[in-house]
Amino acid sequence: MIAMSAQMPLYLASAIFVLGVFGFLVRRNLIFLFLSVEIMMLAAGYAFLAISNENSDVDGQLMFFMILAVAAAEVCVGLALIIRFDERNKSLNADVASHLKG
Amino acid sequence: MYLGLVILAPLAGFLTLLIFGSALSRRLICVIGVMSIAISFAFSLACALEYTEASTLIAWTWIPSDSGFFEPLQIGFYLDHLSLMMICMVTFVATWIAMFSVQFMEEEEGISRFFASMNLFVASMLILVLADNLLLLLLGWEGVGLCSYLLIGFWYQNADAHRAATKAFITTRIGDVGLLIAILIIAATLGSLVIQDLAGLAMSEWGMNSATATIVALCLLFAATGKSAQLPLQTWLPDAMLGPTPVSALIHAATMVTAGVYLIARLSGLFALSSTAQTGVLIVGAVTLLVGGFSALAQSDLKRVLAYSTMSQIGYMFLALGAGAYSAAMFHLLTHAFFKALLFLSAGVIGYAAHHEYNMFNLGGLKKTLPLAYYSFLVGALCLCALPLVTSGFYSKEFILSGVLFSVNGGVFAWACGIVGAFVTGLYTFRAITLTFFGEPRTAIEHQPGILMALPLLVLGVFSVGIGFIQMPESVFDVKIFENWLDGLFPNMLVRHVAFLSENLALVVASVVSVAGIIFGVLIFRTAKPKDNLLTHGFRFDEINKMLLITPFSFVSHFFRRDIFGRIATMMAELFMVLANFLGRAQSGRLSDYASFAAFSISFILVVGFLVLR
Amino acid sequence: MGTVFYISAGLATLSVALAMSSNQAVHALLYILAALLALSLNLFALGNELFAVLLVIVYAGAIMVLFIFVVMLLNPPPSKVAPFSLRIFVRQFLGPLIISSVIFSQFLMVLISREPTQIVSNQLSSQDIASALFNDGWYFVEMLSMLLTAAFVGAFHLGKRRKI
Numbered sequence: 001m002i003a004m005s006a007q008m009p010l011y012l013a014s015a016i017f018v019l020g021v022f023g024f025l026v027r028r029n030l031i032f033l034f035l036s037v038e039i040m041m042l043a044a045g046y047a048f049l050a051i052s053n054e055n056s057d058v059d060g061q062l063m064f065f066m067i068l069a070v071a072a073a074e075v076c077v078g079l080a081l082i083i084r085f086d087e088r089n090k091s092l093n094a095d096v097a098s099h100l101k102g
Numbered sequence: 103m104y105l106g107l108v109i110l111a112p113l114a115g116f117l118t119l120l121i122f123g124s125a126l127s128r129r130l131i132c133v134i135g136v137m138s139i140a141i142s143f144a145f146s147l148a149c150a151l152e153y154t155e156a157s158t159l160i161a162w163t164w165i166p167s168d169s170g171f172f173e174p175l176q177i178g179f180y181l182d183h184l185s186l187m188m189i190c191m192v193t194f195v196a197t198w199i200a201m202f203s204v205q206f207m208e209e210e211e212g213i214s215r216f217f218a219s220m221n222l223f224v225a226s227m228l229i230l231v232l233a234d235n236l237l238l239l240l241l242g243w244e245g246v247g248l249c250s251y252l253l254i255g256f257w258y259q260n261a262d263a264h265r266a267a268t269k270a271f272i273t274t275r276i277g278d279v280g281l282l283i284a285i286l287i288i289a290a291t292l293g294s295l296v297i298q299d300l301a302g303l304a305m306s307e308w309g310m311n312s313a314t315a316t317i318v319a320l321c322l323l324f325a326a327t328g329k330s331a332q333l334p335l336q337t338w339l340p341d342a343m344l345g346p347t348p349v350s351a352l353i354h355a356a357t358m359v360t361a362g363v364y365l366i367a368r369l370s371g372l373f374a375l376s377s378t379a380q381t382g383v384l385i386v387g388a389v390t391l392l393v394g395g396f397s398a399l400a401q402s403d404l405k406r407v408l409a410y411s412t413m414s415q416i417g418y419m420f421l422a423l424g425a426g427a428y429s430a431a432m433f434h435l436l437t438h439a440f441f442k443a444l445l446f447l448s449a450g451v452i453g454y455a456a457h458h459e460y461n462m463f464n465l466g467g468l469k470k471t472l473p474l475a476y477y478s479f480l481v482g483a484l485c486l487c488a489l490p491l492v493t494s495g496f497y498s499k500e501f502i503l504s505g506v507l508f509s510v511n512g513g514v515f516a517w518a519c520g521i522v523g524a525f526v527t528g529l530y531t532f533r534a535i536t537l538t539f540f541g542e543p544r545t546a547i548e549h550q551p552g553i554l555m556a557l558p559l560l561v562l563g564v565f566s567v568g569i570g571f572i573q574m575p576e577s578v579f580d581v582k583i584f585e586n587w588l589d590g591l592f593p594n595m596l597v598r599h600v601a602f603l604s605e606n607l608a609l610v611v612a613s614v615v616s617v618a619g620i621i622f623g624v625l626i627f628r629t630a631k632p633k634d635n636l637l638t639h640g641f642r643f644d645e646i647n648k649m650l651l652i653t654p655f656s657f658v659s660h661f662f663r664r665d666i667f668g669r670i671a672t673m674m675a676e677l678f679m680v681l682a683n684f685l686g687r688a689q690s691g692r693l694s695d696y697a698s699f700a701a702f703s704i705s706f707i708l709v710v711g712f713l714v715l716r
Numbered sequence: 717m718g719t720v721f722y723i724s725a726g727l728a729t730l731s732v733a734l735a736m737s738s739n740q741a742v743h744a745l746l747y748i749l750a751a752l753l754a755l756s757l758n759l760f761a762l763g764n765e766l767f768a769v770l771l772v773i774v775y776a777g778a779i780m781v782l783f784i785f786v787v788m789l790l791n792p793p794p795s796k797v798a799p800f801s802l803r804i805f806v807r808q809f810l811g812p813l814i815i816s817s818v819i820f821s822q823f824l825m826v827l828i829s830r831e832p833t834q835i836v837s838n839q840l841s842s843q844d845i846a847s848a849l850f851n852d853g854w855y856f857v858e859m860l861s862m863l864l865t866a867a868f869v870g871a872f873h874l875g876k877r878r879k880i
Contacts, residue, residue, distance in 0.1 A: 009762065012725045016732050016751075023736035025697050031741045031787055033693070035748065038783075039732060042775070046755060053762050056840055058848040062856060064767060065849065068774055069860040073867030075779050079786040080874035086790050098691030 009050030017043035030082050030092045034075075041071050104145040104152065105159045105179050108189060109228045111142040116221040123214025135217025136200040139224050143193035149181065150190060156182035158234050165237075173294040180234035180298065183587050184432065188231040188364065191436055195356045195443050196224045198558035202447050203348035205554040206454050210346075216256060220352070223249035227357050231364065235295040236285050239365070243281065243329070246358045247274045253353060254345035266341035273338040277328015281365075284321040287314065301371025310375055319372055319379030322365060323386065330362030330416045332390040337643050339413055340397075343405040343460075347453050350405060351446035355412055356439035363419045363435055367428050367592070374426075374593040380511050384424025388519040391417030393641055395526035399533065400637035404449050404460045407534045410640070411486065412442060414523060418502055421520060425512030427505025428592035429585045433573055434498040436584075440566035441485035441495060447559055448479035452538070454555070456545045462534060463632050467543030474551055476539050478559040483535055485566050487528040487620050490613040494570025499524065501573060503612050504605055510596040514603070521615050528619020533627035540628075575609060720822055721761040727754040727818055734811050741787045743808070745780060750815045752776040757822055766842040 020039035027033055045067040052060020082092070089096050115138025123131060158180045165175035200220060207213055226245025233239035248271075255267030289295055291314060292303040308315040326332070331339035331354075342354055353359070366373060366383065373379055394414030401407045415438050422431035452468065452475050453460060469476045485495035503520050506512035573584035603611075636642060662669075688699075728751045735747035752775055759768040849857060 008721070008725070009758075012728065012758070015729050019729070019732045019736055021701055025694060025701055027736075028694065029741065031783075031790070032736075032744065035735070035741075035744060035783070038779070039735075039748065039751075042752075042755070046759075049759060049764055049767055050762065053764055053840070058840060058844055061764075061767070061840070061845045062849060062853050066856065066860060068770070069864060072774065072779055073863050075782055076867040076871040077874065079782060080871040083786065083790065084874055092790065094693045097693065101689060101691030 006054050009053075010047055013043045013047035013050065016046070028094050030085065030094055033094060034078055034082065038071060038075065041067055104148045105181055105232070106161070108142050108145040108149065108193070109179070109225055109232065111138045111145065112221040112225040112228070114138060116218050116225060119214045119218035119221065123218060126214065128213060131214045131217055132204045135221060136197065136204060138221055139193060139200050140197045142224065142228070143190070143197050146186075146189045146193050150186055153181070153186060156180070171293045172289065173296065175235060175237055175295060177238060178234035178296075179232040181232065182591065184367065184591055185231050187432070187436065187587070189228055191439055192224065192227050192231065192357050195439055195562070196220075196352055198561055199348050199352045199356075199443060199447065202351075202450065202555050202558045203346070205552050206348055206450055207346065212256070216253070216346070219249050219252040219256075220349075223253065223353065223358075227361070230361055234297060236288065236297060236300075237295055239297070239368075240278075240281060240285060243278065243325075243361065243365075246353070246361060247271060247278070247329070250274070250342070250353050250358055253349040254342045256345055256349065260344065263344040266338070266344045270338035270342045273335050274328040277325045277335050280321040280324030280328070284318045284325070287318050287321075297368055300369065301374075304372055304375055308375060311377060312375070315372065315375040316378045319376045320382060322369060322372070323379060323382055326362030326365050326420075327386060328362070329365075330359045330420070331413050332362070332386050332417060332420060333393065334643075336390060336393070336413055337640065337647060340401075340406045340409045340640060343403070343409050347405065347446060347450035350409070351443045351450065354409065355442035355446050359412060359416055360419075360435050360439065363416060363423065363431060366420075366423050367432055370423075370428055370592045373423075377511070380424050380426065382424070383420055384511065384516055387417045387420025387422070387424055388516055389417075390414065391421060391523040392519060392526075393417075395523050395530065397637050397640045398530040399526065400633045400635060402461050402463055402632045402638075404452070404462050404465070404534060404538060405446075407462075407530060408442070408445055408449060411445075411527070411530065412438075414527065415442070415486070418499065418520065418523065421512075421516060422502040422505055425506040425509040425516060426593070426595035427502060427509060427512075428595075429588045430498070430501040430505040432588060433501050433584050437485065437494040437498040437566065437569055440562055440569055441482045441493075444478055444559065444562040444566050445482035445486065447555070447562065448475045448482060451475040451478075451551045451555055451559070454551060455547045455549060457548055459545050462537040464544050465538045466541040466545075467539070469539040471543060471547045472550075474556055474559065478563050479535065479539070481563045482566060483531045484620075485570075487531050488524060488612070488616045489620070490617065492567065494566055494568070496613070496616070497570040497574055499616075500575055500609060500612060504575065504608055505595065507600055507603065507608055508597045508605070510598050514600060517608070521612060524612060525615045525619040525622075528616055528621075529623040529626070532620050532623025533630060536624055536627050537630055575605070720826060721758060723818065723822055724754045724757040724761065727751075727815060727822075728758065731815055734815075741791070742784065745784050745787060746812065747815075749776055749780050750812065750819065752780065753819055754815075757819065757826075760826070764840075766845055 017040055020036045020043060023036035023039065024033055027036065045064045048060045048063045048067070052058065052063075085097070086092055115134055118134055118138075119126075119131060126134070158178045161177040161179070163174050163176045167174040200217070203216070203220075207216055210216070223246060226242045226249060228242070230239055230242025230246060233242055251267045251271040254270055255264050257263045258267075285295065288300065288304075292300065292307055294300070294303060304315060324335075328335040339354060339359070343350055373383070391414045394410045394412075394417060398407045398410035398414065401410065415434070419431040419434050419438075422428070422434065449460065451472060452465065455472055455475070456465060459465060485493040488496040488499040490496050499520075503517055503524075506520060507514065507517040572581060574581040639645075731747045731751035731754060735744040735751065738744045738747065752771060756768045756771040756776075759765075759771060
């Protein structure tokens with residue numbers, strides 16, 4: 001087994017973050033875009049937790065609280081907007097929303 | 103003393119018709135118009151009878167000068183053999199053409215304008231011919247250009263005629279720039295503009311084959327090509343046929359287009375100083391005579407055939423001038439004036455009778471219905487094609503061809519161009535005759551010509567045949583009246599022997615070629631069809647000019663049409679707008695694109711930062 | 717306990733990758749759910765049992781469930797029902813089967829084993845976190861609650877049925 005070091009959790013966090021970024025760039029469906037944002041926030045929060053565990057600093061734990069709450073609020077409002085978008089444009093394709101072109 | 107009256111008569115006619123023209127009756131206008139030119143001819147004859155030696159008539163001092171270098175410029179008229187020949191020819195032909203146009207223009211409005219312009223033209227041409235200094239010559243030069251514009255655009259309501267008149271004026275004007283430059287250089291370097299002094303002054307000041315001499319001579323050549331419709335300024339002549347036919351006869355056959363030839367002949371002393379310029383004249387003449395001849399083969403309009411024919415014949419004159427055979431050139435000028443005016447007036451009879459229908463493919467069978475036109479056209483055509491021994495055209499063309507062949511500046515190649523041109527001349531002329539006069543009639547004849555038309559045709563016919571006999575080659579009769587008349591005026595031509603071609607052989611070759619052209623013209627073109635190819639459009643010189651000169655010039659003037667500094671200021675703003683539009687394309691409005699940009703930039707910064715801060 | 721960490725880490729990554737590459741929204745959401753469970757295991761292995769549980773309750777239990785409900789709301793009706801294909805069924809079934817079985821096995825391992833569960837000796841306990849949150853960081857809590865209220869009002873307003 002690879003020896004457990006302080007950076008292991010950070011590798012995990014970065015892997016999940018990169019997967020989230022990749023998903024955000026590639027997918028067109030609004031749900032998937034939103035999901036990718038959530039994954040990115042999850043990865044960032046996990047990184048906070050890992051580091052604060054390592055250094056026994058309580059501030060990192062509080063940050064994760066914040067990220068959790070913000071993710072919740074964001075999901076609320078964001079999903080409401082997605083419902084509105086779908087009602088208006090009959091489609092969940094992000095390319096449809098290009099009125100600000102040019 | 104008659105010399106002044108020669109010029110004053112048409113000037114007086116012009117002024118009278120200009121001021122009082124609208125108040126006079128038609129008959130009176132015609133009488134004044136014709137008689138002023140006839141009086142001028144009478145006075146020219148009087149000058150000829152009284153002539154003893156070359157003299158200058160000084161009217162007054164035009165530009166006084168105190169400086170030691172410049173001579174004061176005077177209004178002077180110089181009469182010698184050359185200018186005497188010219189004024190007699192010009193006034194004689196102009197009189198008969200004026201008489202012809204009385205009947206030709208009998209149904210036209212604006213007759214006083216017509217005769218006023220014609221008189222002004224004759225006056226300007228006389229000034230040009232008689233001028234003793236270059237500035238007065240320039241006055242006459244511009245005057246004939248102006249009258250050409252007025253007369254081509256006589257039917258000014260016709261947009262095409264107006265365009266043709268403008269084109270003629272502007273094209274010749276471009277040539278006039280050359281004349282102006284030459285005059286300025288001469289005045290600056292030699293200090294005198296009197297033509298008779300120029301040869302000697304130039305010889306001492308510039309020297310043989312100097313750069314100045316070549317430049318001046320080439321500028322003069324450029325000016326002459328403009329007025330005489332040679333390459334590269336030849337495009338205006340076919341379009342100028344939109345004017346009334348007597349105008350074409352007078353201006354574009356007999357007189358104005360010969361002004362260029364006259365200029366070079368008069369200033370032969372300057373041209374003798376530059377062999378480059380002489381070669382230039384030769385080349386211009388050779389090329390133009392071929393261009394004109396071949397273009398005439400493909401035309402549908404009778405007058406355009408004659409226009410290209412004029413271009414070609416003046417090419418012959420330039421050919422002779424370039425080779426140094428000045429007398430030959432002037433002789434051809436003289437005979438050409440008569441037979442070309444005859445040809446144009448015959449075409450005028452057709453136009454008068456068939457209601458201005460000049461398209462040969464719509465005419466036909468006129469031999470029976472318009473015998474006057476047929477016979478006069480035939481006489482003129484035979485002279486043009488140089489039918490051996492009987493026509494004046496034969497003798498003048500012979501004179502040119504033998505001069506070109508045996509001159510040091512000319513040579514076999516130039517002579518060969520002339521021979522090919524002779525063949526082509528026969529071809530296109532008799533193509534025109536076959537189409538117009540033979541075959542089935544395709545247009546109805548409205549009125550028959552009257553005495554006022556018949557008489558000029560008769561007189562011109564007699565002269566175009568008879569004038570030839572004053573200069574015949576040695577092997578025929580050895581008559582040298584013309585050559586002796588102009589003896590001593592021009593630099594001597596250097597001659598040399600040509601292998602394989604003696605003078606008699608060259609004579610025979612030229613005769614055979616001319617007759618062959620005539621015969622083939624009748625045979626081949628019996629079943630001719632209208633053409634639309636390169637030749638019909640005169641080798642597309644119009645398009646070349648448009649592409650090379652007009653389009654860039656109008657682009658530049660369009661660019662500068664508004665305040666240029668304002669445009670520079672707004673150009674800044676326009677530049678930014680263009681930039682904004684260009685960069686604005688990056689805003690696609692799509693979320694994925696923006697995300698990609700952001701991800702790419704962030705990773706780029708991270709990588710760079712990582713590398714830098716290592 | 718080290719193996720739990722590594723296995724759950726690999727599981728989380730695998731789940732997220734499968735989520736990103738799936739065609740259906742619901743499949744992706746369920747894969748994310750599996751990833752969250754794996755991450756919670758991971759946090760537990762790191763000694764942070766408070767947030768391990770919080771992750772499951774709040775994140776997986778509230779947020780992801782909200783997601784799934786909305787996706788079920790938005791899902792367009794299927795245009796046609798594809799005929800049942802065993803191959804596709806097995807393929808779709810296989811990934812989740814493996815993941816859930818591994819998670820389950822890890823859970824069992826943690827429950828059954830008698831060794832200390834934490835691989836990192838953690839100085840922080842839940843009491844420390846809670847006291848920090850409510851004593852020194854009370855403004856934090858107030859701020860977050862205001863945020864949540866705003867989100868609640870916004871979502872309520874946006875979701876109201878109205879005449880177009």
